[in-house]
Amino acid sequence: xxxxxxxxxxxxxxxxxxxxxxxxxxxxxxxxxxxxxxxxxxxxxxxxxxxxxxxxxxxxxxxxxxxxxxxxxxxxxxxxxxxxxxxxxxxxxxxxxxxxxxxxxxxxxxxxxxxxxxxxxxxxxxxxxxxxxxxxxxxxxxxxxxxxxxxxxxxxxxxxxxx
Amino acid sequence: xxxxxxxxxxxxxxxxxxxxxxxxxxxxxxxxxxxxxxxxxxxxxxxxxxxxxxxxxxxxxxxxxxxxxxxxxxxxxxxxxxxxxxxxxxxxxxxx
Numbered sequence: 001x002x003x004x005x006x007x008x009x010x011x012x013x014x015x016x017x018x019x020x021x022x023x024x025x026x027x028x029x030x031x032x033x034x035x036x037x038x039x040x041x042x043x044x045x046x047x048x049x050x051x052x053x054x055x056x057x058x059x060x061x062x063x064x065x066x067x068x069x070x071x072x073x074x075x076x077x078x079x080x081x082x083x084x085x086x087x088x089x090x091x092x093x094x095x096x097x098x099x100x101x102x103x104x105x106x107x108x109x110x111x112x113x114x115x116x117x118x119x120x121x122x123x124x125x126x127x128x129x130x131x132x133x134x135x136x137x138x139x140x141x142x143x144x145x146x147x148x149x150x151x152x153x154x155x156x157x158x159x160x161x162x163x
Numbered sequence: 164x165x166x167x168x169x170x171x172x173x174x175x176x177x178x179x180x181x182x183x184x185x186x187x188x189x190x191x192x193x194x195x196x197x198x199x200x201x202x203x204x205x206x207x208x209x210x211x212x213x214x215x216x217x218x219x220x221x222x223x224x225x226x227x228x229x230x231x232x233x234x235x236x237x238x239x240x241x242x243x244x245x246x247x248x249x250x251x252x253x254x255x256x257x258x259x
Contacts, residue, residue, distance in 0.1 A: 041243075042195040042206065044167055138194040138209055138236075142256055159192035162171050 002157060005150050006057065009132035013061040013098070014054075015123060017135035018071035020154060021064075024051055025076050025093070029085045039075045042136070047158050054134065054157075063131050064097045067119035100126045112143045124149055165246030167195065167206060174208045174239035177248040186235075188213045193236065204243040209254055211236045 016024065019039075026033050026040050027048035034040045034048055055062070076086045102125045107113055110121035120140045124147055127133045133151040135141055144151035165173070171192055179187045194209035211234040240250040 038197065041197040041204075042167065136194060139256060141193075153193065155192045155194060159171070162168055162192065 002152055005132060005152055006054070009058055009130075009150060011058070011061070013063050013131045014058040015063045015065070015068070015127055015131050015133050016055065017123070017133065017137055017140065018068050018075060018119075019136050020051055020134055021068065021072040022075045023048055024055065025072070025086050025089055026078065027052070028089055029078065029082050033078065033082065037078065044158075046161075047154075050158055051154070054154075058132065058134075060096075062093075062097050063126065064094075064099055065101050065119070065122040065126055066099065067101075067122045069094060069097075069099070071119060100129075102126070111147070112140075116140060116143055127151070165241070165243055169246045170206045170241040170243070171195070171208055173246050173248050174210060174241055177239060177251065178210055178212070178237065181251060182212075186212060186215050188215070191234075194238075200240055200242075200249075205249070206241045206243065208239045208241055209236055210239065 019042075022039050023034065023043050026037055027045075031045055031048065034043055034045060073090065076090065077083065078086050101122060104118060107118055107121040107125060110125060112124050113121040116139055120137075120143065123133060123140065124144055127144070127149050128147070130150075133140075133144055133149065134154055135151060136154045138153065138155075141151050141153040175187075175190055178190060189212065191211050192208070193211050194207075196207040198205060198207055200207075214233040214235045236254040236256055238252050238254045239248050241248050
């Protein structure tokens with residue numbers, strides 16, 4: 001089922017959830033930082049390589065929302081030169097990303113808002129338009145599945161050589 | 164210092180030991196979070212297994228046909244410094 005979803009969405013656009021976008025950015029700035037930066041300690045170097053491969057496979061179209069980008073910016077507070085590098089990289093990425101959004105006054109009526117909040121309601125709304133969501137957030141993944149939105153839980157892919 | 168891969172393996176082994184074979188069928192990694200728990204850096208690892216209480220009903224048959232089977236979710240707290248599993252809790256998720 002995962003492979004079907006990836007194949008179906010190849011080249012059609014992917015929304016990368018904030019935790020994975022943080023990994024993508026931090027890993028590109030400094031691969032060695034992944035293991036000791038608080039926000040990426042739930043990932044390995046192999047996960048980063050896998051993510052880069054997936055983004056290349058699904059791209060070049062990357063879709064995002066202001067909520068995801070804001071979260072990503074807040075979660076990538078590296079230090080010194082690495083902070084400057086990650087901001088430069090994020091700037092370049094955002095300039096290429098297709099940003100989509102719905103007004104908050106609409107999102108608060110979305111069924112996911114009460115349980116998961118504004119950001120996840122925004123993802124569900126944008127990705128109901130045939131855009132694949134790549135996430136590590138279990139509650140969001142289940143919520144999207146229940147709504148019929150195509151979503152892949154990155155944990156289900158990366159576990160393959162762990163189990 | 165444990166690696167994340169060690170931590171997941173330890174959580175799976177703990178689940179299999181504590182719950183037995185029947186309750187750990189098709190075990191799957193669903194989420195990993197990193198946090199400080201009671202002063203120790205820890206991974207909170209959510210694993211899921213096929214729900215053994217849900218095998219013979221009409222709903223289960225329908226879910227089986229659709230490729231979706233009901234799962235139960237448990238979160239394991241694993242210390243980063245030792246790799247030891249220090250807690251296992253049920254994780255309630257709505258509308259699974």
